[in-house]
Amino acid sequence: MLVPHPDSQTTHTSSIEIRPSKGLFDLELDAVWSYRELLIVLVYRDIQVLYKQAALGIAWAIIQPVFAVIVFSVIFGRFAQMPSDGIPYPVFAFAAVLPWTYFAEAVRRGGTGLVSDSDLVRKVYFPRLIIPLAGVIAPLLDFLIAFVILLGVMIWFGVMPSWRLLAVPPLLAIAALLALAIGLWLGPINVRFRDVKHTLPFMLQVWMYATPIVYPLSIIPAEWRWLYSLNPMVGVIEGFRWAVFGQGNPNLVAVGISLVVIGLLLIGGLMFFKRMEQSFADLI
Amino acid sequence: MTQDIAISAKGLGKRYRRGLRSAQHNSIRDAIASAVGGLFRGDRSEQALSTFWALQDVSFDILRGENVGIIGLNGAGKSTLLKILSRITTPTVGYARVTGRLGALLEVGTGFHAELTGRENTFLYGAILGMSRAEVARKFDAIVDFSEIRDFIDTPVKRYSSGMYVRLAFAVAAHLDPDILLLDEVLAVGDFTFQRKCMDFARQLERKGSTILFVSHNMFSIKTMCQRVIYLKGGRVAFDGATDEALRLYESDSRLASTSWFHPPEHPSIVITDFELFDESGAPRAMFDFGERVRVRVRYHAPAPVEAPHFLLSFTRSDEILVCNFSSFSDNVDLPRVDGEGVIELLTPPLKLVSDRYTISVVVRQRGFERVLCAQIGAAMHMRHEIFNANAFGVFHEAGQWRVETTTPPRPALADKIR
Numbered sequence: 137m138l139v140p141h142p143d144s145q146t147t148h149t150s151s152i153e154i155r156p157s158k159g160l161f162d163l164e165l166d167a168v169w170s171y172r173e174l175l176i177v178l179v180y181r182d183i184q185v186l187y188k189q190a191a192l193g194i195a196w197a198i199i200q201p202v203f204a205v206i207v208f209s210v211i212f213g214r215f216a217q218m219p220s221d222g223i224p225y226p227v228f229a230f231a232a233v234l235p236w237t238y239f240a241e242a243v244r245r246g247g248t249g250l251v252s253d254s255d256l257v258r259k260v261y262f263p264r265l266i267i268p269l270a271g272v273i274a275p276l277l278d279f280l281i282a283f284v285i286l287l288g289v290m291i292w293f294g295v296m297p298s299w300r301l302l303a304v305p306p307l308l309a310i311a312a313l314l315a316l317a318i319g320l321w322l323g324p325i326n327v328r329f330r331d332v333k334h335t336l337p338f339m340l341q342v343w344m345y346a347t348p349i350v351y352p353l354s355i356i357p358a359e360w361r362w363l364y365s366l367n368p369m370v371g372v373i374e375g376f377r378w379a380v381f382g383q384g385n386p387n388l389v390a391v392g393i394s395l396v397v398i399g400l401l402l403i404g405g406l407m408f409f410k411r412m413e414q415s416f417a418d419l420i
Numbered sequence: 421m422t423q424d425i426a427i428s429a430k431g432l433g434k435r436y437r438r439g440l441r442s443a444q445h446n447s448i449r450d451a452i453a454s455a456v457g458g459l460f461r462g463d464r465s466e467q468a469l470s471t472f473w474a475l476q477d478v479s480f481d482i483l484r485g486e487n488v489g490i491i492g493l494n495g496a497g498k499s500t501l502l503k504i505l506s507r508i509t510t511p512t513v514g515y516a517r518v519t520g521r522l523g524a525l526l527e528v529g530t531g532f533h534a535e536l537t538g539r540e541n542t543f544l545y546g547a548i549l550g551m552s553r554a555e556v557a558r559k560f561d562a563i564v565d566f567s568e569i570r571d572f573i574d575t576p577v578k579r580y581s582s583g584m585y586v587r588l589a590f591a592v593a594a595h596l597d598p599d600i601l602l603l604d605e606v607l608a609v610g611d612f613t614f615q616r617k618c619m620d621f622a623r624q625l626e627r628k629g630s631t632i633l634f635v636s637h638n639m640f641s642i643k644t645m646c647q648r649v650i651y652l653k654g655g656r657v658a659f660d661g662a663t664d665e666a667l668r669l670y671e672s673d674s675r676l677a678s679t680s681w682f683h684p685p686e687h688p689s690i691v692i693t694d695f696e697l698f699d700e701s702g703a704p705r706a707m708f709d710f711g712e713r714v715r716v717r718v719r720y721h722a723p724a725p726v727e728a729p730h731f732l733l734s735f736t737r738s739d740e741i742l743v744c745n746f747s748s749f750s751d752n753v754d755l756p757r758v759d760g761e762g763v764i765e766l767l768t769p770p771l772k773l774v775s776d777r778y779t780i781s782v783v784v785r786q787r788g789f790e791r792v793l794c795a796q797i798g799a800a801m802h803m804r805h806e807i808f809n810a811n812a813f814g815v816f817h818e819a820g821q822w823r824v825e826t827t828t829p830p831r832p833a834l835a836d837k838i839r
Contacts, residue, residue, distance in 0.1 A: 154507060154516040177547035181533060181540075188535040188576075259530040260548055261507040414510040417503065418436065 163406050167263040175266050175273075182245075182274035197278035198285050201237050205230045212350045221352045223381050224293045230286055231380045232349040232373045238279040239311045239369065240340045245271030246319020248333055251326050254420045264413045265406075268319035272312050279308070286380070295381060303379040310391070311372050314398045320405030324412035327420050348373055353387070368394035425519065426600050426631040427482040427505065432514035433655075434475040434500050474500045476655045478514070484599075487632045489646035489663065491639070491670050494680050496652040498635045502526060502602050505633070520599030520631070523549060527604070529589030534578035538569065538588055541577050545592045559595045566617075567591035594621045600631045605638075619644070637680060639667055640738035640777075674797050679781055682795035689726050690758070692782050694719035695798035700767065708771065710805035710817070716766045718782055718798070725759040729793060732783040733766055737776050743815050744773075749785075772816045775809040777802050 168175075187193045205226055212218040213225030220228035249271040250257060250264065257264065283304075287297055326332035347369045348356075356364050364370060371390035377383070475497040482488055490498050503509045505516060506524030531548040532541050542563060546556035556563075564570050567588045569580075577585055603622075622645055625632060636642050642649060642663065649666035651659040653673065659666050676692055678684050698715040699705045708714055716733055730749040736742050746766055748755060755764075779800050784793045808817045 151517050151519045152507070152522070154504060154511065154518065156511055156513060173552050174547045174550075177544055177553070181536065181544050184540060185533055185535050253531075255527075256531050256548065257508075259508065259526045261524065262548075262550075417509040 163410055164263060165265075168265050168269070171262050171266055174262055175270055178266065178270040179273045182270060183277050186274075194281065197281040201230070201233050201282050202285070204233050204237070208233070208350050218351050219355065221354060221381075221383055223295065223383065227290055227293045227295055227381075228352075228377070229350060230289055231377050232347075234279060234282050234286055235308065235311055235372060235376050236344060236347065236349050236369070237282070238275050238308070239315055239372075240344070241275040241278070242272045242312060242315030243318050243322075243340065244336055245274065246315055247271075247322030247326055247336055249319070250323045250416060251330070251333070251420065257416050257420050264416055265320075265409065268316055268323050268409075271319060272316045276308075276312070290380065297380070298382055300379045300382050303375060307372050307375045307379065310394060310398065311369070313402060314368050314372070314394070317398055317401035317405045320409040321401070324409055324416070327412070327416055343367075343369070362393075365390040365393045366397065368397045370394070424484050425481050425517075426484045426486070427480075427516065427518050427633065429481075429505075429516040430479050430514055432475060432478040432501070432504060432511050432516055433473055434497075434504060434509070435471050435512040436474050437471050473512075473655050475504070475511075475652075478652075478655075478657055480650060480657065480660055482631060482633065484520070484631055485626075485629045486648060487626055487634065487646045489642040489649040489666075490633065490635045490652060491637075491642060491649055491666065492652035492658075493674060493677055497655040498652055499526070499604060500655075501652070502604050502633070502635055506602050518600060521550075521597075522600045522602070523593070523596040523598030524602040525549075525593050525604065526602070528586055528593060532577055532585070532589060535576055537576050538567075538573040538580070542573075542588065542592055545589060546595075549593060549596050551596060556592075563588075563591045563595050566594060590618060594618075598625075598630060601625060601633070603632065603634045603636075605636055638738070638740050639670075640740075643667065671800060675799060676796050679783075679795045679797055682783075682792060684794060687723070688794055689724055690720055690722040690729065690784050690793045692718055692784075692794060692796045692798070693721045693761075695780075695782070695796075697780075697799055697801055706800070707802045707804060710775070710803060710808070711770045711772055713770055714768045714801065716768070716780060716798070718764050718766075720758070720762055720764070720784070722758045722760060722762070725757055726786070726793065727757050728755050728787040729758060730755070730785045730787065731764055731766075732785065733798075734781050734783065735771075735773070736779045736781065737773075737815075738778070739776075741815065743778065771803065772818050773803045774813045774815065774817060775803055775805045 187196060190196060192199065208229045209226045213220065213229070218225070246268040249267040253267055256262075257267075290297060322332050322336070346364075346367055353361070353364075353370065353374050365387075371387060371392075371394035374387045375391055378387070474495075478497075478501060490501065492498050500509075502524070503526070504511050505518060506522065506526065508524075508526070529545070531545055533544060536544065542560065543553060543556050547553065551559075564573055567584075567590075569584050569588055572580065572584060577588070580588070619641070622632065626645075632645070634642070634645055646663050648661065649659070649663045650657055651666045651670055658673075659669050676695060694717075696717045697705055698717065699708070700713045700715060702715065705714075718731070718733075730747065732748070733746045734742055735744050746768065748764075777800055780798045781796060782798050783795045785791065786793055805817070807813075
């Protein structure tokens with residue numbers, strides 16, 4: 137008779153079957169759930185490690201976006217006289233730099249996590265989806281800290297927060313899902329071709345300028361906005377500005393397009409990731 | 421009856437692409453370059469695509485509570501088998517069923533993070549091995565006691581010595597409390613006392629009725645831990661049964677095989693073709709008494725002339741400790757140029773090694789030591805001494821000279837003098 141182990145809730149006490157490849161749609165999301173403790177621990181590790189042995193510690197979570205905003209304010213706000221829809225330029229830029237900083241970091245970690253944790257992939261079993269998931273969750277802490285600063289900056293510039301801030305969590309969730317979807321595609325490619333690591337910073341740079349961060353959506357000619365909105369981050373960033381400043385109406389079309397694009401990327405990404413997962417340990 | 425089977429494997433096979441590890445294309449440019457190159461050299465692209473079976477048609481049933489050793493020469497598929505059973509990689513064909521809580525230790529300390537403290541790493545590593553946070557918290561004190569590094573538990577592990585690192589990692593792993601444990605050479609770490617602790621741990625698991633599957637090159641630990649051995653050869657099961665019989669087969673197969681660290685070239689310039697042991701008088705022997713001299717005769721074949729090679733004979737104890745070397749170079753033996761067949765013989769001084777089994781291997785080096793020409797396992801011999809065995813008496817024994825001084829009058833007066 138099988139006697140269940142007292143500590144068996146989180147691991148596999150009953151039989152596990154080991155077979156060659158599984159079906160295309162067998163995503164084994166239940167396995168991810170049963171390894172949720174590992175997910176939490178890996179997120180916790182990434183957060184702990186980030187600012188260890190840095191004299192300024194967690195302050196870096198604020199310094200980085202603040203410096204970006206200062207540079208943008210000087211170059212685009214002052215020198216280039218970029219319009220900012222009547223909002224003080226620094227606040228205008230800060231409100232977009234925050235979600236973007238989160239997104240860029242989440243994509244970077246999601247895409248390169250498998251390789252930076254290659255020891256684990258090579259020597260330990262766990263559902264590999266845990267790694268891009270942890271990569272997307274860990275930078276949320278930085279975002280939260282910087283968000284508090286954003287609220288302070290807003291009040292300083294006389295922009296009062298409102299109930300619209302309730303839109304922030306769902307918008308952030310959209311950004312996280314998009315980052316995850318991209319990580320699911322880039323991660324396995326990075327296992328095979330390390331070129332991804334070199335391409336990513338450049339790709340993110342281009343993407344940032346293709347997103348209304350240093351400039352408002354209003355400078356894009358109306359007849360081209362639909363094409364522009366295919367960039368799923370457009371809806372997120374514009375939605376974020378709406379939630380923070382309450383100007384204009386939420387661009388529901390842009391958010392809707394974002395959701396469709398993300399949904400497709402995510403489902404395809406999950407299938408691709410699962411398909412490639414079997415060979416990670418052999419290739420990495 | 422199926423509930424008594426812990427691991428059942430049926431026709432497991434794993435196919436790898438040849439050169440996947442050594443010559444894999446890690447950048448798209450390489451992949452394109454080799455694809456383009458392949459167009460012009462049809463044979464090479466064919467070679468790049470050719471595959472090999474690291475594991476083929478492997479079937480066995482392991483009962484609950486059995487301790488099974490897996491042995492085989494390098495590349496026989498031992499690690500691949502463990503990787504499949506621990507679900508790190510998937511088999512190409514076949515099927516396996518593992519019943520019970522599985523713990524796999526393919527390496528001690530995988531996932532340790534250098535920047536984190538011992539305490540933080542304990543929780544991290546516990547989770548990596550499949551323990552819940554609550555479980556690690558409950559066992560935390562026992563883990564720290566086992567590791568013997570309580571004073572350093574809040575120090576980042578990057579400041580640890582490698583010994584401390586391994587101790588902590590193993591302590592966590594030892595508290596995993598699995599029904600089935602897969603071990604890959606991990607017991608061969610740490611100092612002697614710690615190794616003994618690890619063996620005790622394995623025995624304790626055994627008493628609890630855990631199933632242990634154990635890969636090792638160390639025949640000594642295989643012999644002490646396992647009643648049954650699966651001997652893999654070229655990815656297939658060559659033998660599955662009693663330990664003594666498996667070790668005997670393995671030994672006769674590994675005679676004259678290349679050592680685990682040496683990969684012979686396609687056209688070796690010298691090969692050892694025979695290896696024999698005799699006593700001083702020239703009678704063939706495999707068992708020697710403490711203090712006897714051993715005559716080692718090595719027969720070689722050099723297909724092409726080799727200028728003044730150096731021969732090195734190394735004695736390795738069953739617990740993988742290299743106990744002594746005899747070198748034609750340091751003994752100032754000038755070998756002429758060798759060509760074709762030849763014999764070289766060594767008569768050792770009286771060997772005062774403790775009782776154990778010793779493997780003798782041969783390394784032939786080019787003059788100037790630039791290149792190893794061949795490195796092969798020769799033969800095994802046993803050394804016998806009624807008291808001095810390897811477990812407690814170090815490497816060698818020789819009588820020392822003693823001088824005894826006693827002081828009179830005794831203590832009180834002496835103590836006064838010091839004051």
